[in-house]
Amino acid sequence: MVNESGIGYGTIAHDGSGIGSDANAVAPLPLAGGAGGGSMETPTPSRKREGNTRQLVLDALSGVMDPEIPTLSVLDLGMITNVEVEDGTAHVRFLPTFVACPATSYIKSNIAKALMEAGFTSIQVDLETEMSWTSDRISEHGRKLLEEFGLGAPVQIDGTLNFEQIEHVACPYCGSENTELRSMFGSTLCRSIHYCMDCKQSFERFKPL
Amino acid sequence: MSEAIKDLLYRMAEDELILGHRNSEWTGLGPILEEDIAFSSIAQDQIGHALANYTILNEQFGEPVPDVIAFSRDEKQFHCCQFVELPIGDYAFSLIRHFLFDHAETIRYEALALSSFAPLGSLAKKIKGELKYHVLHGDLWVTKLGQGTEESHARMQTALNEAFPYALGMFEPSKYDEELEREKVTIGETALQTKWLEVVTPILEKANLVLPKLSIKDRKYGGRQGYHTEYLQPLIDEMTEVYRLDPAATW
Numbered sequence: 001m002v003n004e005s006g007i008g009y010g011t012i013a014h015d016g017s018g019i020g021s022d023a024n025a026v027a028p029l030p031l032a033g034g035a036g037g038g039s040m041e042t043p044t045p046s047r048k049r050e051g052n053t054r055q056l057v058l059d060a061l062s063g064v065m066d067p068e069i070p071t072l073s074v075l076d077l078g079m080i081t082n083v084e085v086e087d088g089t090a091h092v093r094f095l096p097t098f099v100a101c102p103a104t105s106y107i108k109s110n111i112a113k114a115l116m117e118a119g120f121t122s123i124q125v126d127l128e129t130e131m132s133w134t135s136d137r138i139s140e141h142g143r144k145l146l147e148e149f150g151l152g153a154p155v156q157i158d159g160t161l162n163f164e165q166i167e168h169v170a171c172p173y174c175g176s177e178n179t180e181l182r183s184m185f186g187s188t189l190c191r192s193i194h195y196c197m198d199c200k201q202s203f204e205r206f207k208p209l
Numbered sequence: 210m211s212e213a214i215k216d217l218l219y220r221m222a223e224d225e226l227i228l229g230h231r232n233s234e235w236t237g238l239g240p241i242l243e244e245d246i247a248f249s250s251i252a253q254d255q256i257g258h259a260l261a262n263y264t265i266l267n268e269q270f271g272e273p274v275p276d277v278i279a280f281s282r283d284e285k286q287f288h289c290c291q292f293v294e295l296p297i298g299d300y301a302f303s304l305i306r307h308f309l310f311d312h313a314e315t316i317r318y319e320a321l322a323l324s325s326f327a328p329l330g331s332l333a334k335k336i337k338g339e340l341k342y343h344v345l346h347g348d349l350w351v352t353k354l355g356q357g358t359e360e361s362h363a364r365m366q367t368a369l370n371e372a373f374p375y376a377l378g379m380f381e382p383s384k385y386d387e388e389l390e391r392e393k394v395t396i397g398e399t400a401l402q403t404k405w406l407e408v409v410t411p412i413l414e415k416a417n418l419v420l421p422k423l424s425i426k427d428r429k430y431g432g433r434q435g436y437h438t439e440y441l442q443p444l445i446d447e448m449t450e451v452y453r454l455d456p457a458a459t460w
Binding site for chain 1 (some may be wrong): 250255331338
């Protein structure tokens with residue numbers, strides 16, 4: 001069973017066909033953003049089937065969506081810090097966004113479910129505690145998807161967040177920079193409310209953090 | 210050393226849990242929609258921060274799981290300061306309390322980001338970014354209403370006069386202060402209070418608000434030792450009402 005109770009990790013192990021135990025892969029994911037990522041392990045030399053099995057994990061993760069922004073995957077949001085396949089076990093390190101995000105345990109169990117559906121019989125999802133999530137980890141692709149979804153994208157903060165960065169955002173509908181901050185708190189913890197003076201639309205934005 | 214860190218974690222978790230509960234009382238009742246959402250979001254953050262601190266207590270020190278800690282004790286076992294227990298009052302009082310509390314939290318977590326106790330250090334690095342939104346929100350409204358109309362200014366000054374003696378209770382010295390400082394876990398309560406006053410005073414001045422003159426005996430201490438106001442136990446009774454129906458239920 002997946003342990004969903006807060007910080008800790010869950011292991012799923014059950015019978016079924018899947019990845020052979022000779023499949024070994026240890027390699028870090030590229031960091032989505034620039035600053036604030038923290039250090040990563042260096043890649044170890046490739047072994048047989050590494051590319052395949054690791055790619056299977058990544059493919060599965062690209063289908064695990066944020067429940068509040070269902071077009072963005074956990075990869076787009078920079079919530080995955082490491083992927084390894086070792087002795088047939090898929091290891092994923094998962095970094096929640098906001099401390100009080102109510103979707104954390106839900107996303108974690110969705111990751112385990114997706115890996116199970118991809119054929120992994122032994123799965124371990126660990127919460128990343130060594131580093132902090134920052135909106136700088138959202139990939140370029142993720143930023144585009146946010147705007148397509150109708151949310152303003154966060155600016156790069158490079159470790160220091162100030163009022164200018166919170167206030168300033170381009171309208172996701174018309175691209176105008178002539179926008180105004182209406183509230184630092186929106187319909188979810190990760191959103192703020194803005195108004196576009198040009199196309200006269202209210203919109204929400206994924207907060208820089 | 211572990212007793213000192215446990216005491217610190219309980220104090221922080223309980224301040225956030227109780228004030229988070231109080232702030233959530235604005236949900237559906239805020240004076241304008243944006244402020245309703247703001248107080249609800251701040252409450253959600255605070256309860257999340259309480260959970261994170263209780264989780265460290267559980268995982269590092271073998272204390273009960275967070276729900277059991279939060280929902281199965283009575284007021285004498287709570288370590289929160291009296292400031293967070295007070296009823297929400299009018300909006301001016303809730304706003305002033307939010308302003309004074311979140312600046313204190315920010316200073317506390319900034320110091321903890323450098324902590325020698327790694328689990329708290331890494332949590333603090335994360336939380337201090339989130340608190341930035343809280344303090345910017347508080348600063349904005351305190352300044353706006355302090356500089357606003359005669360009535361808004363008067364209400365804010367009255368709220369500050371009521372809140373301030375209790376706010377000082379956030380920094381009630383602990384018998385563990387020296388040990389925590391020596392072991393580089395965090396800085397002591399007196400040093401925190403000094404830094405806090407340096408931060409809030411200029412903002413209050415800009416808002417045309419004056420800190421009341423207090424004598425030492427006016428400070429509302431006691432919460433950290435389990436001495437609470439008449440308001441805490443009814444809050445706990447309400448907060449735990451559903452849990453107590455069936456403590457073993459799975460959600």
